[in-house]
Amino acid sequence: MDSIRPGCVSFCNKIKIQNSFSYSNKVSEEFDDLSIIKNVVKKLISKVCRLDNERKRQSKNRKKQKEIRDFFSNEEPIAEPRRPNNRFNKSNSDYGLFHKQQSERSRRYYRNKYQHNTDFRRQEQARLNVHVSLKYNNNINFREKMKTLSKIHHFNKYHTHKVFREKVKARSKSSLLNKYYNNIDFRKKLITQSKNTVLNKYYNSIDFRNKVKRQSNMNILNKYHTNSDFRNKYKANMKNQVLIKYYTDNSIRLKMIQNALKSYRNNNTVLRRNSRRIYNQGRRILKKYTLIQSHKCTVKHRNLYLYNLNRFRQIIQEGPDYVCISCRLALFRNQVIPFVVEKYIKENMSYEIKEHIQSYFMYSSSREQKWICKSCSDKIKKRQMPSRAIVNKLKVCDVPSELKKLNNLEKHLIALRLPFMKIVNLTSGKLSSRFSQKGTKGPLHCVPSDVEDTVTTLPRPVDKSMMVRLQLKRRLNYKAIWEEQLVNPNDVRDALFVLTKMHPGYKSIKINDIHENYLTSDQEKNYDNNVELVVEPMDVETISKETVIEQTEVFNENNLKRLALGDIDNTIDSDEEINEDGQDIRTKYNIGTDSCTQPCDFNDFLVFDKEPCVVAPAEKNKLSSLLTDKTIEALAFPHLFPDGQGSYDEDRQIILRWKEYCKARLFSSDCRFASDSSYIFYLQYLGDLKQVYSGINIAFRKKLPMNAKQSLDEMQMKFLMKKDMIYRHLQCVRGSPQYWH
Numbered sequence: 001m002d003s004i005r006p007g008c009v010s011f012c013n014k015i016k017i018q019n020s021f022s023y024s025n026k027v028s029e030e031f032d033d034l035s036i037i038k039n040v041v042k043k044l045i046s047k048v049c050r051l052d053n054e055r056k057r058q059s060k061n062r063k064k065q066k067e068i069r070d071f072f073s074n075e076e077p078i079a080e081p082r083r084p085n086n087r088f089n090k091s092n093s094d095y096g097l098f099h100k101q102q103s104e105r106s107r108r109y110y111r112n113k114y115q116h117n118t119d120f121r122r123q124e125q126a127r128l129n130v131h132v133s134l135k136y137n138n139n140i141n142f143r144e145k146m147k148t149l150s151k152i153h154h155f156n157k158y159h160t161h162k163v164f165r166e167k168v169k170a171r172s173k174s175s176l177l178n179k180y181y182n183n184i185d186f187r188k189k190l191i192t193q194s195k196n197t198v199l200n201k202y203y204n205s206i207d208f209r210n211k212v213k214r215q216s217n218m219n220i221l222n223k224y225h226t227n228s229d230f231r232n233k234y235k236a237n238m239k240n241q242v243l244i245k246y247y248t249d250n251s252i253r254l255k256m257i258q259n260a261l262k263s264y265r266n267n268n269t270v271l272r273r274n275s276r277r278i279y280n281q282g283r284r285i286l287k288k289y290t291l292i293q294s295h296k297c298t299v300k301h302r303n304l305y306l307y308n309l310n311r312f313r314q315i316i317q318e319g320p321d322y323v324c325i326s327c328r329l330a331l332f333r334n335q336v337i338p339f340v341v342e343k344y345i346k347e348n349m350s351y352e353i354k355e356h357i358q359s360y361f362m363y364s365s366s367r368e369q370k371w372i373c374k375s376c377s378d379k380i381k382k383r384q385m386p387s388r389a390i391v392n393k394l395k396v397c398d399v400p401s402e403l404k405k406l407n408n409l410e411k412h413l414i415a416l417r418l419p420f421m422k423i424v425n426l427t428s429g430k431l432s433s434r435f436s437q438k439g440t441k442g443p444l445h446c447v448p449s450d451v452e453d454t455v456t457t458l459p460r461p462v463d464k465s466m467m468v469r470l471q472l473k474r475r476l477n478y479k480a481i482w483e484e485q486l487v488n489p490n491d492v493r494d495a496l497f498v499l500t501k502m503h504p505g506y507k508s509i510k511i512n513d514i515h516e517n518y519l520t521s522d523q524e525k526n527y528d529n530n531v532e533l534v535v536e537p538m539d540v541e542t543i544s545k546e547t548v549i550e551q552t553e554v555f556n557e558n559n560l561k562r563l564a565l566g567d568i569d570n571t572i573d574s575d576e577e578i579n580e581d582g583q584d585i586r587t588k589y590n591i592g593t594d595s596c597t598q599p600c601d602f603n604d605f606l607v608f609d610k611e612p613c614v615v616a617p618a619e620k621n622k623l624s625s626l627l628t629d630k631t632i633e634a635l636a637f638p639h640l641f642p643d644g645q646g647s648y649d650e651d652r653q654i655i656l657r658w659k660e661y662c663k664a665r666l667f668s669s670d671c672r673f674a675s676d677s678s679y680i681f682y683l684q685y686l687g688d689l690k691q692v693y694s695g696i697n698i699a700f701r702k703k704l705p706m707n708a709k710q711s712l713d714e715m716q717m718k719f720l721m722k723k724d725m726i727y728r729h730l731q732c733v734r735g736s737p738q739y740w741h
Contacts, residue, residue: 326376330669339370388664396646402494403639409485417636420445444685447618454617461490469612695729
């Protein structure tokens with residue numbers, strides 16, 4: 001059906017078809033499909049006719065446009081004829097007139113259409129805008145020409161048209177103000193530009209500079225006379241400027257003094273004379289009462305000094321004498337409160353809770369007033385155990401008398417861990433080492449010690465007062481002496497016997513007992529053996545002669561010694577006393593004293609000519625870790641922990657931090673820890689070491705592009721230190737470079 005051409009169907013054919021269809025309808029009403037076909041054919045015919053008419057109209061328009069286009073494109077330039085052709089000139093002139101008339105007619109037509117037809121006007125405006133914008137963007141000459149034309153147009157309009165000029169000014173002001181208040185960069189730029197322009201104009205233009213000075217002077221004068229705050233501020237600034245010049249510039253100061261003196265001398269008015277008279281009168285009055293005022297001032301200061309001195313003496317009378325009933329720390333009065341049982345144990349509590357709370361308190365049999373520190377009180381009120389309470393495995397047993405009388409070297413001999421640290425005297429002079437202030441230098445090393453071998457190598461004690469000069473070294477082949485002191489082997493053995501019974505770390509140590517009279521028993525054995533020997537017969541006379549000669553020689557030597565010592569009056573009654581004193585071995589080690597009381601340190605006044613004994617208990621052993629070895633504190637200081645209990649590495653019910661443990665030990669009412677300088681330095685070094693390790697662990701826990709194996713590399717550690725990634729974590733370590741930075 002779509003392929004039917006429009007020329008194949010005519011009006012007559014349409015009528016015939018309609019008649020045939022009507023006839024068929026009349027003939028038979030059964031054919032309903034014919035009506036449908038009829039309607040479809042009608043629609044198709046109408047559609048084909050419309051398309052035909054539209055196609056014809058478009059073809060006509062195309063022909064007209066083509067003719068016009070061909071006319072303008074095929075127009076050739078007029079060549080100069082060799083001969084004048086009047087006919088051609090006439091036709092050409094007619095065509096020009098016709099072209100002008102047509103152009104005028106089309107211009108009028110389009111002008112009227114542009115004015116009256118809004119749709120056409122909008123289309124033309126849009127077309128012109130698009131054309132001009134394309135030409136403006138693509139053609140550089142056209143763009144520059146348009147810019148110059150627009151500038152000239154606006155310039156002329158600005159100077160000729162007053163309303164336009166005011167409008168432009170208002171718009172520029174508003175835009176500049178909005179941009180000034182909203183855009184920070186523009187505001188700063190504008191301020192700097194204005195400052196620069198004003199400064200340049202001020203320095204270059206004399207008239208402008210004088211004008212600015214006059215205006216500023218007038219403004220300052222008006223503000224000075226009208227505004228009181230500005231006037232006071234101006235006076236203060238001028239005074240400060242004058243004072244600064246007076247104290248900094250000597251020439252100005254001398255000039256001002258001379259001017260003041262000159263004005264004072266030359267001014268002889270009545271007012272000045274009255275002021276001089278009043279001034280002199282005041283000076284006489286002040287001179288009269290200076291002595292009284294000075295006396296009052298001295299008395300006042302003296303009373304104030306005495307008051308402060310008495311107050312200081314009253315304060316220092318009360319030291320840390322208040323012992324907490326829970327943690328047993330010696331504290332000051334402002335750190336404790338009176339202990340009242342009813343505050344902590346209530347009546348409505350169960351029996352188990354009461355017993356549990358009562359276990360926190362260390363009651364004493366005395367009837368003195370009991371005290372409790374504020375921190376323990378707050379914890380117990382919350383029914384919690386204080387972390388530094390004695391019940392939290394901080395209790396230590398009493399020190400036996402055998403351990404109390406040991407000196408420093410004897411304590412090191414019985415220790416299973418030797419803490420090697422260099423302790424130096426900080427004070428210089430002839431002060432004894434026992435009274436001088438101590439300090440440490442270098443690291444601390446803990447080495448296991450062979451106590452059993454060391455004690456067996458000591459000389460056998462011949463008496464309870466036997467003293468041996470002993471040198472402690474790290475290795476026997478070293479020249480450096482770590483510690484040198486007089487020791488009593490008997491005291492060392494007694495202390496070891498006590499530790500083997502009390503300390504669990506000393507259970508495996510076995511030391512043989514030494515009989516007190518082993519010397520006399522050995523002499524008796526030797527005498528019995530000599531009696532049993534068979535003696536060869538000798539001449540009695542020769543034996544008697546030899547004995548007489550030997551006795552005379554010994555007597556002469558003894559007389560010479562007594563004469564040299566000045567013992568002229570004292571005489572020896574018998575030769576038996578000489579033999580007994582010479583044969584007694586205890587005279588080699590005993591110390592003679594003029595009185596019964598002996599000093600604590602014999603090194604202060606004794607000098608031995610014999611070679612000392614040298615021991616190195618930790619020579620064969622390796623260093624033990626200060627952080628991983630859990631028994632190092634109890635084994636290094638057995639004189640402080642005789643039973644091995646109460647050290648920091650104990651498993652406690654409440655977690656105790658290192659700083660709290662150090663406070664509990666050093667501030668304890670039991671002064672054994674605070675009086676031991678080696679233990680204090682041990683705590684300090686171990687605390688610094690823990691802080692260093694914690695700082696390094698914090699630095700390593702950060703997100704770093706490295707694994708665990710790389711963390712053991714020294715180059716990685718140097719990299720972290722160079723980048724200051726560990727630097728700030730070591731600021732809490734006392735004495736480190738980061739601490740002083």
